[in-house]
Amino acid sequence: xxxxxxxxxxxxxxxxxxxxxxxxxxxxxxxxxxxxxxxxxxxxxxxxxxxxxxxxxxxxxxxxxxxxxxxxxxxxxxxxxxxxxxxxxxxxxxxxxxxxxxxxxxxxxxxxxxxxxxxxxxxxxxxxxxxxxxxxxxxxxxxxxxxxxxxxxxxxxxxxxxxxxxxxxxxxxxxxxxxxxxxxxxxxxxxxxxxxxxxxxxxxxxxxxxxxxxxxxxxxxxxxxxxxxxxxxxxxxxxxxx
Amino acid sequence: xxxxxxxxxxxxxxxxxxxxxxxxxxxxxxxxxxxxxxxxxxxxxxxxxxxxxxxxxxxxxxxxxxxxxxxxxxxxxxxxxxxxxxxxxxxxxxxxxxxxxxxxxxxxxxxxxxxxxxxxxxxxxxxxxxxxxxxxxxxxxxxxxxxxxxxxxxxxxxxxxxxxxxxxxx
Numbered sequence: 205x206x207x208x209x210x211x212x213x214x215x216x217x218x219x220x221x222x223x224x225x226x227x228x229x230x231x232x233x234x235x236x237x238x239x240x241x242x243x244x245x246x247x248x249x250x251x252x253x254x255x256x257x258x259x260x261x262x263x264x265x266x267x268x269x270x271x272x273x274x275x276x277x278x279x280x281x282x283x284x285x286x287x288x289x290x291x292x293x294x295x296x297x298x299x300x301x302x303x304x305x306x307x308x309x310x311x312x313x314x315x316x317x318x319x320x321x322x323x324x325x326x327x328x329x330x331x332x333x334x335x336x337x338x339x340x341x342x343x344x345x346x347x348x349x350x351x352x353x354x355x356x357x358x359x360x361x362x363x364x365x366x367x368x369x370x371x372x373x374x375x376x377x378x379x380x381x382x383x384x385x386x387x388x389x390x391x392x393x394x395x396x397x398x399x400x401x402x403x404x405x406x407x408x409x410x411x412x413x414x415x416x417x418x419x420x421x422x423x424x425x426x427x428x429x430x431x432x433x434x435x436x437x438x439x440x441x442x443x444x445x446x
Numbered sequence: 447x448x449x450x451x452x453x454x455x456x457x458x459x460x461x462x463x464x465x466x467x468x469x470x471x472x473x474x475x476x477x478x479x480x481x482x483x484x485x486x487x488x489x490x491x492x493x494x495x496x497x498x499x500x501x502x503x504x505x506x507x508x509x510x511x512x513x514x515x516x517x518x519x520x521x522x523x524x525x526x527x528x529x530x531x532x533x534x535x536x537x538x539x540x541x542x543x544x545x546x547x548x549x550x551x552x553x554x555x556x557x558x559x560x561x562x563x564x565x566x567x568x569x570x571x572x573x574x575x576x577x578x579x580x581x582x583x584x585x586x587x588x589x590x591x592x593x594x595x596x597x598x599x600x601x602x603x604x605x606x607x608x609x610x611x612x613x614x615x616x
Contacts, residue, residue: 238526240527240528240529241527241529243521243525329524329526331526337523337524363572365574366573366574368535368538368573368574368576368578371572372572373572
């Protein structure tokens with residue numbers, strides 16, 4: 205069997221095209237699946253987009269999922285029970301229009317909590333996730349006072365039955381960590397998963413530095429806002445419909 | 447004759463001394479309640495771990511496990527590195543006693559040795575002393591999503607264990 209000139213060119217073109225495509229595809233794959241021994245880098249910035257028009261008043265799927273995922277359902281007095289995400293209800297006094305939104309650590313690019321931390325326990329990871337290193341947290345709670353979003357909690361009591369992946373303990377400050385243990389595995393935070401499964405699909409999560417990601421495309425084409433944008437913190441969590 | 451008498455006296459004294467010493471040991475044996483017990487060891491009754499061998503030679507682990515853990519903890523918290531080899535959860539998964547599902551308690555892998563050496567450990571006021579599958583009430587929910595990465599991490603950990611000689615420099 206012989207191939208004529210036209211067939212040869214077609215096959216040759218396909219080979220060249222796939223060779224040209226392959227490196228690009230590999231780059232995307234590498235950018236998304238970090239191997240466990242690789243450090244996080246600032247090439248990525250994890251962010252969340254909240255569509256408040258889809259967030260309904262009676263729903264608290266995100267809060268429940270967060271509590272379950274991070275083992276926050278402990279037998280602790282309600283007034284001091286740590287809370288990583290909460291539902292906030294806003295009411296326009298003039299019109300009576302009510303809307304709700306989930307409020308948690310906004311994962312600022314310039315986090316005030318990290319600014320005031322005397323030990324360096326509050327820090328921003330290279331990929332934008334703001335964390336507390338509990339090993340060096342002394343429980344002074346300056347960060348809780350500095351946070352404009354009231355996003356952090358202090359653990360007042362001894363804890364038992366923590367989840368193996370989520371070490372937590374008395375005398376340290378904690379907050380939403382964007383489910384860092386899941387993100388490091390290539391999964392999405394528990395609240396986002398729950399909102400998409402049981403809630404109003406109001407939450408989206410992704411790499412806002414990757415122009416190909418859904419969240420970056422939405423941020424580029426749709427209106428969104430930071431809460432307390434006047435503080436110029438460049439938050440990783442942004443809201444729509446406020 | 448005098449010499450003979452003297453010899454008899456010495457012999458008598460020896461016999462008396464042997465009888466007294468024998469009586470002393472017999473009494474000590476009776477009081478101690480049977481055969482001599484071995485020197486107490488922190489490893490008595492401790493479950494050694496479900497793996498065939500540790501992530502580093504036993505002598506190295508005994509001397510340097512805390513350095514490994516401290517190094518790993520900073521890498522994990524600050525840089526997101528989650529290699530399994532020196533991850534505390536990996537230690538707990540392997541060394542937790544199958545009966546108590548814990549590394550603490552009287553014969554717990556961590557607790558028994560630390561009690562023996564009188565070194566207090568704070569790790570488990572925050573970290574779980576139980577393997578994840580025991581603490582997680584919803585482990586079944588997580589399992590399917592976990593599997594792909596868990597396999598990947600497992601493969602990495604195993605190849606590392608096989609290929610990296612540990613010299614304590616980490």
